Amino acid sequence: MIEIRDLHKSYRMGSNSLHVLKGINFSVAEGELVSIMGSSGSGKSTLLNILGMLDEADLGSYTLDGVPIKNLNEKIAARYRNKFLGFIFQSFNLISYKNALDNVALPLYYQGIKRGERIEKAMAYLEKVGLADWAGHLPNELSGGQKQRVAIARALASDPKVLLADEPTGALDSKTSYEVMNLIQEINDEGRTILVVTHEPDIAAMTKRIVNLKDGKIIQDTKVNQVRALENV
Amino acid sequence: MFDLERWEEIFDTIRKNKLRTFLTGLSVASGIFILVVLLGIGEGMRNGISQEFERDAANIIYVYTGVTSKEYKGLNPGRRIQMKNEDFDYTALKHQDDLEFRSSIFRIWNGIVNYGKESGSYRVEGVYPDYQFLENSGMIEGRFVNYKDHDNFEKVVVVGNKVRNDLFKDSKDPIGKYVQISGINFKVIGVYTDPGGEREESRVFMPISTAQRVFGGGNNIANMAFTLEPEDNFKAALAASNRFTADVENQLKETHTIAPDDESAVSINNSLENAKRFYDLMDMIKFFFWGVGICTIIAGVVGVSNIMLIIVKERTREIGIRKALGAEPLSIVGMVLHESIFVTAIAGFIGLIASLMLLEFVGPLIETQYIANPAVNFNVALTTVFILVIAGAIAGFFPAWRAARIKPIDALRDE
Numbered sequence: 257m258i259e260i261r262d263l264h265k266s267y268r269m270g271s272n273s274l275h276v277l278k279g280i281n282f283s284v285a286e287g288e289l290v291s292i293m294g295s296s297g298s299g300k301s302t303l304l305n306i307l308g309m310l311d312e313a314d315l316g317s318y319t320l321d322g323v324p325i326k327n328l329n330e331k332i333a334a335r336y337r338n339k340f341l342g343f344i345f346q347s348f349n350l351i352s353y354k355n356a357l358d359n360v361a362l363p364l365y366y367q368g369i370k371r372g373e374r375i376e377k378a379m380a381y382l383e384k385v386g387l388a389d390w391a392g393h394l395p396n397e398l399s400g401g402q403k404q405r406v407a408i409a410r411a412l413a414s415d416p417k418v419l420l421a422d423e424p425t426g427a428l429d430s431k432t433s434y435e436v437m438n439l440i441q442e443i444n445d446e447g448r449t450i451l452v453v454t455h456e457p458d459i460a461a462m463t464k465r466i467v468n469l470k471d472g473k474i475i476q477d478t479k480v481n482q483v484r485a486l487e488n489v
Numbered sequence: 490m491f492d493l494e495r496w497e498e499i500f501d502t503i504r505k506n507k508l509r510t511f512l513t514g515l516s517v518a519s520g521i522f523i524l525v526v527l528l529g530i531g532e533g534m535r536n537g538i539s540q541e542f543e544r545d546a547a548n549i550i551y552v553y554t555g556v557t558s559k560e561y562k563g564l565n566p567g568r569r570i571q572m573k574n575e576d577f578d579y580t581a582l583k584h585q586d587d588l589e590f591r592s593s594i595f596r597i598w599n600g601i602v603n604y605g606k607e608s609g610s611y612r613v614e615g616v617y618p619d620y621q622f623l624e625n626s627g628m629i630e631g632r633f634v635n636y637k638d639h640d641n642f643e644k645v646v647v648v649g650n651k652v653r654n655d656l657f658k659d660s661k662d663p664i665g666k667y668v669q670i671s672g673i674n675f676k677v678i679g680v681y682t683d684p685g686g687e688r689e690e691s692r693v694f695m696p697i698s699t700a701q702r703v704f705g706g707g708n709n710i711a712n713m714a715f716t717l718e719p720e721d722n723f724k725a726a727l728a729a730s731n732r733f734t735a736d737v738e739n740q741l742k743e744t745h746t747i748a749p750d751d752e753s754a755v756s757i758n759n760s761l762e763n764a765k766r767f768y769d770l771m772d773m774i775k776f777f778f779w780g781v782g783i784c785t786i787i788a789g790v791v792g793v794s795n796i797m798l799i800i801v802k803e804r805t806r807e808i809g810i811r812k813a814l815g816a817e818p819l820s821i822v823g824m825v826l827h828e829s830i831f832v833t834a835i836a837g838f839i840g841l842i843a844s845l846m847l848l849e850f851v852g853p854l855i856e857t858q859y860i861a862n863p864a865v866n867f868n869v870a871l872t873t874v875f876i877l878v879i880a881g882a883i884a885g886f887f888p889a890w891r892a893a894r895i896k897p898i899d900a901l902r903d904e
Contacts, residue, residue, distance in 0.1 A: 310813065310898040330818045330894070338815020349810045349901060353505035366815040371497060414815065 257417060257449050258284040258307065263316035265302055276302045277313070278472035284418075284451065289444040289482070291452045291460040294469035301422065303469065304453050308341055308420050309333045321417050338366050342411030346423035348403040350395040356382060356406045357391040363414035381409040385439060401432035408439060412448075419443070419450040425459055437462045438485035458483075499828050509803075513796050513829070514836030517877055520789030521840030524782055525870050529848040531778030533855070533863030535771060548719075549623055550730060551758040552737060553712040554745075561748035570745050570754050574701075574708040579744075580715075580737055587733060589718045592617035593710040595700045602648075602693055603669040604656040611652055612692040613670055615700025623714045624683060631664045631679030638678075639696040644703065646670070647679040649690035668693075673703060723765070730761045782873075789877050794884030797829055801888035808892045809900025818893035825889035826882055833881040837874035845870070 265277040276299045284290055294300040305311035306318065309325060318325045320340055328336070342363075343349075350359045361378035369377070382388050385405040395403055404424060411419055421440065425433035437459060444450050444464075452463055460466050461483045468476035503510050554570040577593040593616075600613030621633040629650060638645050648656075648663060657663045663677040675695060683689035700706060717733060720726040734757045741747070747754045801808075808821050845865070852863040892900070 305898050308813075310896060334812060334815050334817040337813060343813050345901065349806070349813070351807050351810055353502070358501070362811070363814045365494065365498065366811075366817075366820070368494075371494065410814070 257286045257288075257321055258282070258451075259317070259319040260307075261317045263303075263306065263313050263318065265299075265306065265311075265313050276472050277306075280316070280472075280474060282467065282474060282477075284449060286449055287444070287447045288465060289441070289450045289452070289463045290465045290467060291454055291463040292467045292469060293455060293457075293460050295455065297471075298469040299472040300453050300469045304420055304422055304451070307418075307451065308343060309337050334366075338363060338414055340417045342414060342416040342419045344404070344407050344411050344419065344421035344424045346426040348395070348400075348407045348427075350403055350406060350410075352395055355392050355394050356387060356398065356409075359395070359406055360410045360413050363410060367414060378409070378413055381413050382406070384412070385409045399432075400428050401435055404428065404432075404436050405439060408436070408443070412443065417449065419448060421450065421452045423454055424452060425454070425456070430458075433459065434462075434485045434488045441482070441485055458488075495823070495827060498824065499831060502824075502828060503832065509800060510832055513793075513800070513832050514839070516792045516796060517789070517833045517836040517881070518840030518843070520785065520792065520877065521837050521870075521874055522844045524785045524789070524873055525841060525844035525865050526847060527785065528778060528782055528869065529844070529852065529863040529865040530860065531774060531782075532865060533852065533860040534774055536863075537861040538767070538770065538774070548716050548726060548730065548764065549760045550715045550717070550734060550737075551712060551760075552714070552741070553756050553758075554741070555753050555756060557747055557751055557754040559748040559751045561751070562746055564746055568754075570741075570747065572710050572713065572741070574710060576741060576744060577710055577713050580713065580740065583740075584715075584733060584736075587717050587729070589716045590619035590622045591715050592620040592623055592713070593697060594620070594712045594714065595697050595704075595706050595709065596711040597670070597700060597704050600670060600693065602652065602656065604663075604666065607656045607658060609652070609655050609691075611649075613700075614692060614694055615697035615704075615706070616694050617697055620694065620714070621681070623716060624689070625685075626681040626683045626689075629680045629682050630662075631677070633679055633681065634694060634696045639698050642699045642702055643696060644673070644675045644699055645678045645695060646675040647681055647694045648677055649692050650680060650682045651687050651690040652693060653680045655691075671704070723761075723768075727761050727765065730759055734759050786873060786876060790880040790884070793833060793877060793881040797825075797881060797885035798888050800829070801825060801885065801892050805892055805895070805900050809895070809897045812893075812897035813901065818890075821893040822886065822889045825892075826885055829885040830878055830882050833878045834874070837877055841870055841874055 260280055260282040263277055263280040266273050266275040280303060292300045292303065302311065306313050309328060312328065323336070325336065351362065354362070357375065357378050360381055361374040364374040364377055379388065379391060382391055385408055387402060387405055387409070390398060390402060395406070398406065424440070425436055428436060440450060440452070441462065452459070454460055461480065462485050463480070464482050465479045466476070467474055554572055557564070557566050557568045557570065560566050574593065581588065581591045595615035597613040597615070600611050602609055602611050602613070616634070617639065618633060618635050626633070631647070633647050634645060646668065648668075653661070653663050656668065657666070663680060666677050667674045668677060669675070670693070681690070697710070701708065715733070717726070717729055720729055738755055738757055741755045742749055742751070745754070804825070811821060848863050848865060855863065
């Protein structure tokens with residue numbers, strides 16, 4: 257599903273150049289649930305941004321579902337993001353003036369789907385994350401866990417190839433974290449490819465494979481026995 | 490533009506952000522409102538001042554006499570100078586090629602006019618037919634006095650609109666009816682209106698020959714009024730009228746044995762002198778209100794631009810989210826502009842309609858001497874709305890464009 261070859265990325269900070277990614281080789285098969293770990297400054301967020309087409313690599317190749325991702329202009333990047341990727345953020349990033357249902361329906365708007373169908377689909381995904389009763393509520397009327405579940409429903413709404421989660425439990429207490437991870441595991445069980453960036457070992461342990469990043473290089477890449485989140489709740 | 494889905498999205502955003510929309514709209518609407526009312530009052534002042542000057546023909550020259558103040562050729566000061574028909578005839582003949590309209594006036598004091606049970610005291614004057622044009626009067630009904638009336642000493646009168654309304658309360662149709670002036674019957678042949686308003690419309694005119702004969706005036710006249718043939722430009726007109734004025738003054742002083750430097754015996758009121766001041770004043774008013782208007786538009790444009798900058802800034806994070814979800818840059822710019830144009834246009838028209846209604850309904854109630862019929866050129870007002878809308882769109886475009894170019898990851902970090 258994801259193929260990365262010799263990926264380099266550096267940032268220019270004044271006269272200094274900061275080499276963040278120093279040759280990453282990495283591939284993810286369909287249906288995998290991978291966690292990317294590393295201390296801050298290890299380059300994990302940069303890698304995720306490149307995977308999410310929010311940023312571009314200096315060197316190296318990136319292929320997503322057989323499509324080479326290079327020389328993107330804004331327009332094509334936007335289309336690919338919409339078609340291939342679903343984002344889950346640490347701070348949820350729901351649009352504050354739209355209710356849960358409209359938030360979930362937003363990616364579908366950018367796919368050009370008509371309103372009626374949009375609402376119907378969005379409702380189905382809200383049901384899937386167990387928040388059908390909260391469809392009409394604004395984000396500030398929801399708890400942190402509920403917001404993240406709305407965000408997951410939104411990420412799923414466009415039926416993407418890959419879900420990218422950036423510290424999805426970073427703003428949640430551990431009980432809620434495990435509930436969210438349980439949801440992520442269930443979605444993965446249905447065969448969806450998911451990448452989770454985290455620095456919490458217990459969250460990483462709930463994935464099927466842990467990739468460890470340090471100073472812009474992968475130092476460890478191991479398959480693990482998945483801990484089911486439900487057991488911890 | 491006609492994408493229904495986009496409209497739905499815009500309306501959704503507007504509905505959910507009422508305060509923001511209200512504030513944007515308020516600033517645009519109040520800007521337009523203030524501008525239109527201001528331009529309206531400016532126009533009202535122009536109208537009001539014009540009316541003050543339109544009572545009579547713009548270039549009328551008015552000659553009247555008073556009491557001598559200086560001893561001259563053995564005659565005592567304090568003599569009352571009385572102009573005669575000969576004075577008028579002489580001047581009219583001497584300058585016949587230069588004059589456009591001419592009339593002498595014989596005034597009847599204590600002019601009580603009766604019709605049936607109604608009566609009133611009005612200025613009753615004997616005049617020549619030209620006097621209609623000298624007074625800038627228009628006929629509502631019937632006709633003015635003519636030279637035939639004059640030659641035949643006809644006992645006919647032309648009454649002002651106010652006189653008609655006062656005396657002919659029931660029928661409102663005075664033509665052919667007889668009114669009594671000092672007990673003598675006069676046939677009403679016309680009703681006139683005067684741009685000078687009610688005061689100028691409460692007069693009664695009859696042929697000067699009749700007035701002099703019936704009211705024992707001999708060949709006395711109270712004043713003379715003239716206008717000169719139009720010249721190509723204002724300067725030439727002013728020069729010609731000053732020449733004429735000086736000549737008439739000298740002539741009268743010679744005929745009536747008045748000291749050449751006596752300033753109270755003969756007075757000549759030259760409207761062109763006043764007109765020059767009037768035109769200067771009009772220009773000043775026009776200049777002032779346009780200046781204020783343009784400043785108001787600039788303030789409005791700055792205000793709208795400011796609001797657009799803040800709105801886009803406030804929405805940076807939302808824009809980042811939308812981009813992460815697959816919004817193309819152009820759709821972001823489109824969304825921001827679509828909303829801003831829609832809101833400013835609607836608000837602009839609300840301000841326009843409110844101000845036009847104010848001018849329409851409150852304007853006529855204003856009864857200050859120097860403001861009349863405040864109104865505004867609709868096209869000017871409409872143009873202003875469009876300028877503000879376009880300015881708002883341009884002001885919104887640049888921040889929106891920049892926001893759309895920001896990497897979504899940066900926009901999402903924006904707290």
